[in-house]
Amino acid sequence: MTPENPPGFVVRTEAQKAAFDNGFRLERGITGGWLGFASTTVQGDIWIAGISKHGPWLLALEHTGVIAELTDLSRAVGVPSPGAAAFLLPTTTSLDAALNHVYRLASSLPDLPLRQFKARTMSLPQSTEAERLVIQRVGQDIFRAALIEYWGGRCPLSGVTDGRLLRASHIKPWAACETDAERLDVHNGLLLAAHLDAAFDAGLISFADDGTILFAATFSLADRTALAIDEGWTLPGITFDHQRYLAWHRCLHLAEPKR
Known part of the structure:
Protein backbone atom coordinates (compact mmCIF):
# COMPACT_ATOMS: atom_id res chain seq x y z
CA MET A 1 0.00 0.00 0.00
CA THR A 2 1.75 3.13 -1.27
CA PRO A 3 0.65 6.76 -0.81
CA GLU A 4 -0.05 8.79 -3.92
CA ASN A 5 3.27 10.56 -4.50
CA PRO A 6 3.20 13.37 -5.23
CA PRO A 7 -0.34 13.77 -3.90
CA GLY A 8 -2.78 14.94 -6.55
CA PHE A 9 -5.04 17.97 -6.32
CA VAL A 10 -8.03 16.06 -4.89
CA VAL A 11 -5.94 14.30 -2.24
CA ARG A 12 -4.26 17.58 -1.23
CA THR A 13 -7.60 19.40 -1.06
CA GLU A 14 -9.37 16.70 0.97
CA ALA A 15 -6.43 16.24 3.35
CA GLN A 16 -6.12 19.97 3.96
CA LYS A 17 -9.86 20.33 4.58
CA ALA A 18 -9.91 17.44 7.06
CA ALA A 19 -6.86 18.78 8.90
CA PHE A 20 -8.09 22.39 8.99
CA ASP A 21 -11.60 21.41 10.09
CA ASN A 22 -10.15 19.57 13.08
CA GLY A 23 -7.70 22.14 14.39
CA PHE A 24 -4.51 21.30 12.46
CA ARG A 25 -4.10 24.48 10.44
CA LEU A 26 -0.32 24.79 10.18
CA GLU A 27 1.01 23.19 7.00
CA ARG A 28 4.35 21.40 7.30
CA GLY A 29 4.91 20.56 3.63
CA ILE A 30 5.07 17.20 1.87
CA THR A 31 7.31 14.26 2.76
CA GLY A 32 7.23 11.19 0.53
CA GLY A 33 3.59 11.72 -0.39
CA TRP A 34 2.56 12.58 3.19
CA LEU A 35 1.10 16.04 3.83
CA GLY A 36 2.20 17.38 7.22
CA PHE A 37 0.10 19.52 9.55
CA ALA A 38 0.35 20.89 13.08
CA SER A 39 -1.72 22.92 15.51
CA THR A 40 -1.03 26.06 17.50
CA THR A 41 -2.98 24.68 20.46
CA VAL A 42 -2.05 21.00 20.84
CA GLN A 43 1.13 18.96 20.73
CA GLY A 44 2.23 16.63 17.97
CA ASP A 45 2.52 16.87 14.18
CA ILE A 46 0.28 14.74 11.97
CA TRP A 47 0.66 13.52 8.40
CA ILE A 48 -2.05 12.52 5.94
CA ALA A 49 -1.64 10.52 2.76
CA GLY A 50 -4.12 9.19 0.21
CA ILE A 51 -3.82 5.90 -1.64
CA SER A 52 -5.93 7.48 -4.38
CA LYS A 53 -8.34 10.37 -4.68
CA HIS A 54 -11.12 8.02 -3.61
CA GLY A 55 -9.26 6.69 -0.57
CA PRO A 56 -8.43 4.87 1.55
CA TRP A 57 -6.47 7.31 3.70
CA LEU A 58 -3.40 7.01 5.87
CA LEU A 59 -2.89 9.02 9.05
CA ALA A 60 0.50 9.13 10.77
CA LEU A 61 1.08 10.56 14.26
CA GLU A 62 4.09 11.37 16.41
CA HIS A 63 2.26 11.91 19.73
CA THR A 64 2.87 8.61 21.56
CA GLY A 65 0.28 9.38 24.24
CA VAL A 66 -2.43 9.77 21.60
CA ILE A 67 -1.24 6.71 19.68
CA ALA A 68 -1.64 4.56 22.79
CA GLU A 69 -5.30 5.60 23.10
CA LEU A 70 -6.32 4.81 19.51
CA THR A 71 -6.98 1.12 20.05
CA ASP A 72 -10.11 1.18 17.88
CA LEU A 73 -8.27 2.26 14.71
CA SER A 74 -6.59 -0.13 12.28
CA ARG A 75 -2.81 0.13 12.12
CA ALA A 76 -1.23 0.53 8.68
CA VAL A 77 1.26 -2.28 9.14
CA GLY A 78 4.36 -2.23 6.97
CA VAL A 79 3.69 1.22 5.53
CA PRO A 80 6.69 3.56 5.97
CA SER A 81 5.57 6.86 7.48
CA PRO A 82 7.11 9.99 8.98
CA GLY A 83 5.32 9.39 12.30
CA ALA A 84 5.73 6.99 15.18
CA ALA A 85 2.66 5.05 13.99
CA ALA A 86 0.29 5.09 11.03
CA PHE A 87 -3.39 4.19 10.77
CA LEU A 88 -5.60 3.17 7.86
CA LEU A 89 -8.93 4.97 7.38
CA PRO A 90 -11.23 3.66 4.64
CA THR A 91 -13.15 6.88 3.89
CA THR A 92 -12.90 10.64 4.17
CA THR A 93 -15.61 10.50 6.84
CA SER A 94 -13.55 8.10 8.97
CA LEU A 95 -10.46 10.27 8.47
CA ASP A 96 -12.38 13.30 9.69
CA ALA A 97 -13.66 11.41 12.76
CA ALA A 98 -10.16 10.13 13.55
CA LEU A 99 -8.67 13.62 13.33
CA ASN A 100 -11.37 14.97 15.63
CA HIS A 101 -10.51 12.26 18.16
CA VAL A 102 -6.78 12.90 17.80
CA TYR A 103 -7.23 16.61 18.43
CA ARG A 104 -9.36 16.02 21.53
CA LEU A 105 -6.85 13.55 22.94
CA ALA A 106 -3.93 15.86 22.18
CA SER A 107 -5.77 18.60 24.08
CA SER A 108 -5.57 16.56 27.27
CA LEU A 109 -2.56 14.23 26.92
CA PRO A 110 -0.13 13.65 28.34
CA ASP A 111 0.74 16.71 30.46
CA LEU A 112 -0.98 19.68 28.83
CA PRO A 113 -3.40 20.28 31.74
CA LEU A 114 -0.49 20.20 34.19
CA ARG A 115 1.50 22.71 32.14
CA GLN A 116 -1.55 24.99 31.89
CA PHE A 117 -2.05 24.73 35.65
CA LYS A 118 1.56 25.65 36.40
CA ALA A 119 1.47 28.59 34.01
CA ARG A 120 -1.73 30.00 35.53
Missing part, protein backbone atom coordinates in the same frame (compact mmCIF):
# COMPACT_ATOMS: atom_id res chain seq x y z
CA THR A 121 -0.77 29.52 39.19
CA MET A 122 2.98 30.18 39.30
CA SER A 123 2.47 33.82 40.33
CA LEU A 124 -0.45 33.22 42.71
CA PRO A 125 0.12 33.24 46.49
CA GLN A 126 -0.50 29.97 48.34
CA SER A 127 0.21 30.78 51.97
CA THR A 128 -3.36 30.87 53.35
CA GLU A 129 -6.20 28.40 53.12
CA ALA A 130 -8.25 30.84 51.04
CA GLU A 131 -5.36 31.25 48.60
CA ARG A 132 -4.91 27.50 48.33
CA LEU A 133 -8.63 27.14 47.55
CA VAL A 134 -8.20 29.60 44.68
CA ILE A 135 -5.35 27.42 43.35
CA GLN A 136 -7.55 24.34 43.65
CA ARG A 137 -10.41 25.99 41.76
CA VAL A 138 -8.05 26.92 38.93
CA GLY A 139 -6.84 23.32 38.76
CA GLN A 140 -10.35 21.91 38.82
CA ASP A 141 -11.46 24.22 36.00
CA ILE A 142 -8.51 23.08 33.86
CA PHE A 143 -9.19 19.46 34.77
CA ARG A 144 -12.86 19.76 33.79
CA ALA A 145 -11.99 21.31 30.43
CA ALA A 146 -9.48 18.52 29.75
CA LEU A 147 -12.01 15.81 30.64
CA ILE A 148 -14.63 17.37 28.37
CA GLU A 149 -12.12 17.16 25.52
CA TYR A 150 -11.02 13.63 26.41
CA TRP A 151 -14.55 12.20 26.68
CA GLY A 152 -15.94 14.22 23.79
CA GLY A 153 -18.31 16.28 25.96
CA ARG A 154 -20.44 13.23 26.72
CA CYS A 155 -21.05 10.99 29.70
CA PRO A 156 -19.80 7.64 28.39
CA LEU A 157 -22.44 5.72 30.38
CA SER A 158 -25.70 7.68 30.15
CA GLY A 159 -25.00 9.59 26.94
CA VAL A 160 -25.82 12.97 28.58
CA THR A 161 -24.21 15.86 26.66
CA ASP A 162 -25.62 18.96 28.38
CA GLY A 163 -22.65 20.54 30.16
CA ARG A 164 -24.91 21.71 32.98
CA LEU A 165 -25.57 18.07 33.84
CA LEU A 166 -21.99 16.81 33.54
CA ARG A 167 -19.46 16.57 36.36
CA ALA A 168 -15.69 16.17 36.11
CA SER A 169 -15.16 13.49 38.71
CA HIS A 170 -11.72 12.66 40.09
CA ILE A 171 -11.25 8.94 40.60
CA LYS A 172 -8.62 9.60 43.25
CA PRO A 173 -9.76 12.88 44.86
CA TRP A 174 -7.77 16.11 44.64
CA ALA A 175 -6.93 16.05 48.36
CA ALA A 176 -5.78 12.42 48.23
CA CYS A 177 -3.39 12.96 45.31
CA GLU A 178 0.27 13.22 46.20
CA THR A 179 1.30 15.43 43.26
CA ASP A 180 -0.19 17.98 40.88
CA ALA A 181 0.61 15.53 38.07
CA GLU A 182 -1.91 13.09 39.61
CA ARG A 183 -4.46 15.85 40.19
CA LEU A 184 -4.33 17.01 36.56
CA ASP A 185 -4.02 13.58 34.94
CA VAL A 186 -7.07 13.01 32.72
CA HIS A 187 -6.77 9.28 33.40
CA ASN A 188 -7.62 10.16 36.99
CA GLY A 189 -11.02 11.44 35.95
CA LEU A 190 -14.39 10.53 34.51
CA LEU A 191 -16.95 12.80 32.87
CA LEU A 192 -20.22 11.63 34.38
CA ALA A 193 -23.84 12.75 34.53
CA ALA A 194 -24.51 14.42 37.88
CA HIS A 195 -26.36 11.48 39.47
CA LEU A 196 -23.63 9.04 38.43
CA ASP A 197 -20.95 11.39 39.72
CA ALA A 198 -22.73 11.50 43.09
CA ALA A 199 -22.94 7.71 43.22
CA PHE A 200 -19.27 7.37 42.23
CA ASP A 201 -18.06 9.92 44.80
CA ALA A 202 -20.11 8.19 47.48
CA GLY A 203 -18.55 4.85 46.60
CA LEU A 204 -21.87 3.33 45.56
CA ILE A 205 -20.50 2.48 42.12
CA SER A 206 -17.06 1.82 40.74
CA PHE A 207 -15.59 0.06 37.71
CA ALA A 208 -13.58 -3.08 37.04
CA ASP A 209 -10.38 -3.00 35.00
CA ASP A 210 -12.38 -3.79 31.85
CA GLY A 211 -14.79 -0.91 32.58
CA THR A 212 -17.65 -3.09 33.88
CA ILE A 213 -19.80 -1.19 36.37
CA LEU A 214 -19.68 -2.46 39.97
CA PHE A 215 -22.12 -1.75 42.79
CA ALA A 216 -21.56 -1.40 46.51
CA ALA A 217 -23.40 -3.97 48.60
CA THR A 218 -25.30 -1.08 50.24
CA PHE A 219 -26.59 0.31 46.92
CA SER A 220 -30.10 -1.09 46.70
CA LEU A 221 -31.64 -2.39 43.50
CA ALA A 222 -34.61 -0.08 44.09
CA ASP A 223 -32.38 3.00 44.12
CA ARG A 224 -30.38 1.81 41.12
CA THR A 225 -33.63 1.29 39.21
CA ALA A 226 -34.99 4.69 40.26
CA LEU A 227 -31.81 6.33 38.96
CA ALA A 228 -31.92 4.27 35.74
CA ILE A 229 -28.42 2.91 36.34
CA ASP A 230 -27.99 -0.07 34.02
CA GLU A 231 -26.10 -3.03 35.47
CA GLY A 232 -24.88 -3.82 31.94
CA TRP A 233 -23.05 -0.53 31.51
CA THR A 234 -19.34 -0.61 30.68
CA LEU A 235 -16.95 2.33 30.50
CA PRO A 236 -15.36 2.43 27.04
CA GLY A 237 -11.70 3.07 26.31
CA ILE A 238 -10.25 2.11 29.70
CA THR A 239 -6.44 2.22 29.61
CA PHE A 240 -3.78 0.91 31.97
CA ASP A 241 -3.49 4.42 33.42
CA HIS A 242 -7.21 4.45 34.23
CA GLN A 243 -6.93 1.01 35.81
CA ARG A 244 -4.46 2.04 38.50
CA TYR A 245 -6.71 4.87 39.66
CA LEU A 246 -9.80 2.67 39.52
CA ALA A 247 -8.00 0.05 41.63
CA TRP A 248 -7.45 2.75 44.27
CA HIS A 249 -11.16 3.68 44.16
CA ARG A 250 -12.32 0.06 44.45
CA CYS A 251 -9.97 -0.63 47.34
CA LEU A 252 -11.31 2.38 49.23
CA HIS A 253 -15.01 1.88 48.60
CA LEU A 254 -15.93 -1.60 47.45
CA ALA A 255 -14.82 -4.31 49.84
CA GLU A 256 -17.57 -6.59 48.47
CA PRO A 257 -18.74 -5.17 45.14
CA LYS A 258 -21.75 -6.47 43.25
CA ARG A 259 -21.61 -6.93 39.51
Whole structure:
Protein backbone atom coordinates (compact mmCIF):
# COMPACT_ATOMS: atom_id res chain seq x y z
CA MET A 1 0.00 0.00 0.00
CA THR A 2 1.75 3.13 -1.27
CA PRO A 3 0.65 6.76 -0.81
CA GLU A 4 -0.05 8.79 -3.92
CA ASN A 5 3.27 10.56 -4.50
CA PRO A 6 3.20 13.37 -5.23
CA PRO A 7 -0.34 13.77 -3.90
CA GLY A 8 -2.78 14.94 -6.55
CA PHE A 9 -5.04 17.97 -6.32
CA VAL A 10 -8.03 16.06 -4.89
CA VAL A 11 -5.94 14.30 -2.24
CA ARG A 12 -4.26 17.58 -1.23
CA THR A 13 -7.60 19.40 -1.06
CA GLU A 14 -9.37 16.70 0.97
CA ALA A 15 -6.43 16.24 3.35
CA GLN A 16 -6.12 19.97 3.96
CA LYS A 17 -9.86 20.33 4.58
CA ALA A 18 -9.91 17.44 7.06
CA ALA A 19 -6.86 18.78 8.90
CA PHE A 20 -8.09 22.39 8.99
CA ASP A 21 -11.60 21.41 10.09
CA ASN A 22 -10.15 19.57 13.08
CA GLY A 23 -7.70 22.14 14.39
CA PHE A 24 -4.51 21.30 12.46
CA ARG A 25 -4.10 24.48 10.44
CA LEU A 26 -0.32 24.79 10.18
CA GLU A 27 1.01 23.19 7.00
CA ARG A 28 4.35 21.40 7.30
CA GLY A 29 4.91 20.56 3.63
CA ILE A 30 5.07 17.20 1.87
CA THR A 31 7.31 14.26 2.76
CA GLY A 32 7.23 11.19 0.53
CA GLY A 33 3.59 11.72 -0.39
CA TRP A 34 2.56 12.58 3.19
CA LEU A 35 1.10 16.04 3.83
CA GLY A 36 2.20 17.38 7.22
CA PHE A 37 0.10 19.52 9.55
CA ALA A 38 0.35 20.89 13.08
CA SER A 39 -1.72 22.92 15.51
CA THR A 40 -1.03 26.06 17.50
CA THR A 41 -2.98 24.68 20.46
CA VAL A 42 -2.05 21.00 20.84
CA GLN A 43 1.13 18.96 20.73
CA GLY A 44 2.23 16.63 17.97
CA ASP A 45 2.52 16.87 14.18
CA ILE A 46 0.28 14.74 11.97
CA TRP A 47 0.66 13.52 8.40
CA ILE A 48 -2.05 12.52 5.94
CA ALA A 49 -1.64 10.52 2.76
CA GLY A 50 -4.12 9.19 0.21
CA ILE A 51 -3.82 5.90 -1.64
CA SER A 52 -5.93 7.48 -4.38
CA LYS A 53 -8.34 10.37 -4.68
CA HIS A 54 -11.12 8.02 -3.61
CA GLY A 55 -9.26 6.69 -0.57
CA PRO A 56 -8.43 4.87 1.55
CA TRP A 57 -6.47 7.31 3.70
CA LEU A 58 -3.40 7.01 5.87
CA LEU A 59 -2.89 9.02 9.05
CA ALA A 60 0.50 9.13 10.77
CA LEU A 61 1.08 10.56 14.26
CA GLU A 62 4.09 11.37 16.41
CA HIS A 63 2.26 11.91 19.73
CA THR A 64 2.87 8.61 21.56
CA GLY A 65 0.28 9.38 24.24
CA VAL A 66 -2.43 9.77 21.60
CA ILE A 67 -1.24 6.71 19.68
CA ALA A 68 -1.64 4.56 22.79
CA GLU A 69 -5.30 5.60 23.10
CA LEU A 70 -6.32 4.81 19.51
CA THR A 71 -6.98 1.12 20.05
CA ASP A 72 -10.11 1.18 17.88
CA LEU A 73 -8.27 2.26 14.71
CA SER A 74 -6.59 -0.13 12.28
CA ARG A 75 -2.81 0.13 12.12
CA ALA A 76 -1.23 0.53 8.68
CA VAL A 77 1.26 -2.28 9.14
CA GLY A 78 4.36 -2.23 6.97
CA VAL A 79 3.69 1.22 5.53
CA PRO A 80 6.69 3.56 5.97
CA SER A 81 5.57 6.86 7.48
CA PRO A 82 7.11 9.99 8.98
CA GLY A 83 5.32 9.39 12.30
CA ALA A 84 5.73 6.99 15.18
CA ALA A 85 2.66 5.05 13.99
CA ALA A 86 0.29 5.09 11.03
CA PHE A 87 -3.39 4.19 10.77
CA LEU A 88 -5.60 3.17 7.86
CA LEU A 89 -8.93 4.97 7.38
CA PRO A 90 -11.23 3.66 4.64
CA THR A 91 -13.15 6.88 3.89
CA THR A 92 -12.90 10.64 4.17
CA THR A 93 -15.61 10.50 6.84
CA SER A 94 -13.55 8.10 8.97
CA LEU A 95 -10.46 10.27 8.47
CA ASP A 96 -12.38 13.30 9.69
CA ALA A 97 -13.66 11.41 12.76
CA ALA A 98 -10.16 10.13 13.55
CA LEU A 99 -8.67 13.62 13.33
CA ASN A 100 -11.37 14.97 15.63
CA HIS A 101 -10.51 12.26 18.16
CA VAL A 102 -6.78 12.90 17.80
CA TYR A 103 -7.23 16.61 18.43
CA ARG A 104 -9.36 16.02 21.53
CA LEU A 105 -6.85 13.55 22.94
CA ALA A 106 -3.93 15.86 22.18
CA SER A 107 -5.77 18.60 24.08
CA SER A 108 -5.57 16.56 27.27
CA LEU A 109 -2.56 14.23 26.92
CA PRO A 110 -0.13 13.65 28.34
CA ASP A 111 0.74 16.71 30.46
CA LEU A 112 -0.98 19.68 28.83
CA PRO A 113 -3.40 20.28 31.74
CA LEU A 114 -0.49 20.20 34.19
CA ARG A 115 1.50 22.71 32.14
CA GLN A 116 -1.55 24.99 31.89
CA PHE A 117 -2.05 24.73 35.65
CA LYS A 118 1.56 25.65 36.40
CA ALA A 119 1.47 28.59 34.01
CA ARG A 120 -1.73 30.00 35.53
CA THR A 121 -0.77 29.52 39.19
CA MET A 122 2.98 30.18 39.30
CA SER A 123 2.47 33.82 40.33
CA LEU A 124 -0.45 33.22 42.71
CA PRO A 125 0.12 33.24 46.49
CA GLN A 126 -0.50 29.97 48.34
CA SER A 127 0.21 30.78 51.97
CA THR A 128 -3.36 30.87 53.35
CA GLU A 129 -6.20 28.40 53.12
CA ALA A 130 -8.25 30.84 51.04
CA GLU A 131 -5.36 31.25 48.60
CA ARG A 132 -4.91 27.50 48.33
CA LEU A 133 -8.63 27.14 47.55
CA VAL A 134 -8.20 29.60 44.68
CA ILE A 135 -5.35 27.42 43.35
CA GLN A 136 -7.55 24.34 43.65
CA ARG A 137 -10.41 25.99 41.76
CA VAL A 138 -8.05 26.92 38.93
CA GLY A 139 -6.84 23.32 38.76
CA GLN A 140 -10.35 21.91 38.82
CA ASP A 141 -11.46 24.22 36.00
CA ILE A 142 -8.51 23.08 33.86
CA PHE A 143 -9.19 19.46 34.77
CA ARG A 144 -12.86 19.76 33.79
CA ALA A 145 -11.99 21.31 30.43
CA ALA A 146 -9.48 18.52 29.75
CA LEU A 147 -12.01 15.81 30.64
CA ILE A 148 -14.63 17.37 28.37
CA GLU A 149 -12.12 17.16 25.52
CA TYR A 150 -11.02 13.63 26.41
CA TRP A 151 -14.55 12.20 26.68
CA GLY A 152 -15.94 14.22 23.79
CA GLY A 153 -18.31 16.28 25.96
CA ARG A 154 -20.44 13.23 26.72
CA CYS A 155 -21.05 10.99 29.70
CA PRO A 156 -19.80 7.64 28.39
CA LEU A 157 -22.44 5.72 30.38
CA SER A 158 -25.70 7.68 30.15
CA GLY A 159 -25.00 9.59 26.94
CA VAL A 160 -25.82 12.97 28.58
CA THR A 161 -24.21 15.86 26.66
CA ASP A 162 -25.62 18.96 28.38
CA GLY A 163 -22.65 20.54 30.16
CA ARG A 164 -24.91 21.71 32.98
CA LEU A 165 -25.57 18.07 33.84
CA LEU A 166 -21.99 16.81 33.54
CA ARG A 167 -19.46 16.57 36.36
CA ALA A 168 -15.69 16.17 36.11
CA SER A 169 -15.16 13.49 38.71
CA HIS A 170 -11.72 12.66 40.09
CA ILE A 171 -11.25 8.94 40.60
CA LYS A 172 -8.62 9.60 43.25
CA PRO A 173 -9.76 12.88 44.86
CA TRP A 174 -7.77 16.11 44.64
CA ALA A 175 -6.93 16.05 48.36
CA ALA A 176 -5.78 12.42 48.23
CA CYS A 177 -3.39 12.96 45.31
CA GLU A 178 0.27 13.22 46.20
CA THR A 179 1.30 15.43 43.26
CA ASP A 180 -0.19 17.98 40.88
CA ALA A 181 0.61 15.53 38.07
CA GLU A 182 -1.91 13.09 39.61
CA ARG A 183 -4.46 15.85 40.19
CA LEU A 184 -4.33 17.01 36.56
CA ASP A 185 -4.02 13.58 34.94
CA VAL A 186 -7.07 13.01 32.72
CA HIS A 187 -6.77 9.28 33.40
CA ASN A 188 -7.62 10.16 36.99
CA GLY A 189 -11.02 11.44 35.95
CA LEU A 190 -14.39 10.53 34.51
CA LEU A 191 -16.95 12.80 32.87
CA LEU A 192 -20.22 11.63 34.38
CA ALA A 193 -23.84 12.75 34.53
CA ALA A 194 -24.51 14.42 37.88
CA HIS A 195 -26.36 11.48 39.47
CA LEU A 196 -23.63 9.04 38.43
CA ASP A 197 -20.95 11.39 39.72
CA ALA A 198 -22.73 11.50 43.09
CA ALA A 199 -22.94 7.71 43.22
CA PHE A 200 -19.27 7.37 42.23
CA ASP A 201 -18.06 9.92 44.80
CA ALA A 202 -20.11 8.19 47.48
CA GLY A 203 -18.55 4.85 46.60
CA LEU A 204 -21.87 3.33 45.56
CA ILE A 205 -20.50 2.48 42.12
CA SER A 206 -17.06 1.82 40.74
CA PHE A 207 -15.59 0.06 37.71
CA ALA A 208 -13.58 -3.08 37.04
CA ASP A 209 -10.38 -3.00 35.00
CA ASP A 210 -12.38 -3.79 31.85
CA GLY A 211 -14.79 -0.91 32.58
CA THR A 212 -17.65 -3.09 33.88
CA ILE A 213 -19.80 -1.19 36.37
CA LEU A 214 -19.68 -2.46 39.97
CA PHE A 215 -22.12 -1.75 42.79
CA ALA A 216 -21.56 -1.40 46.51
CA ALA A 217 -23.40 -3.97 48.60
CA THR A 218 -25.30 -1.08 50.24
CA PHE A 219 -26.59 0.31 46.92
CA SER A 220 -30.10 -1.09 46.70
CA LEU A 221 -31.64 -2.39 43.50
CA ALA A 222 -34.61 -0.08 44.09
CA ASP A 223 -32.38 3.00 44.12
CA ARG A 224 -30.38 1.81 41.12
CA THR A 225 -33.63 1.29 39.21
CA ALA A 226 -34.99 4.69 40.26
CA LEU A 227 -31.81 6.33 38.96
CA ALA A 228 -31.92 4.27 35.74
CA ILE A 229 -28.42 2.91 36.34
CA ASP A 230 -27.99 -0.07 34.02
CA GLU A 231 -26.10 -3.03 35.47
CA GLY A 232 -24.88 -3.82 31.94
CA TRP A 233 -23.05 -0.53 31.51
CA THR A 234 -19.34 -0.61 30.68
CA LEU A 235 -16.95 2.33 30.50
CA PRO A 236 -15.36 2.43 27.04
CA GLY A 237 -11.70 3.07 26.31
CA ILE A 238 -10.25 2.11 29.70
CA THR A 239 -6.44 2.22 29.61
CA PHE A 240 -3.78 0.91 31.97
CA ASP A 241 -3.49 4.42 33.42
CA HIS A 242 -7.21 4.45 34.23
CA GLN A 243 -6.93 1.01 35.81
CA ARG A 244 -4.46 2.04 38.50
CA TYR A 245 -6.71 4.87 39.66
CA LEU A 246 -9.80 2.67 39.52
CA ALA A 247 -8.00 0.05 41.63
CA TRP A 248 -7.45 2.75 44.27
CA HIS A 249 -11.16 3.68 44.16
CA ARG A 250 -12.32 0.06 44.45
CA CYS A 251 -9.97 -0.63 47.34
CA LEU A 252 -11.31 2.38 49.23
CA HIS A 253 -15.01 1.88 48.60
CA LEU A 254 -15.93 -1.60 47.45
CA ALA A 255 -14.82 -4.31 49.84
CA GLU A 256 -17.57 -6.59 48.47
CA PRO A 257 -18.74 -5.17 45.14
CA LYS A 258 -21.75 -6.47 43.25
CA ARG A 259 -21.61 -6.93 39.51
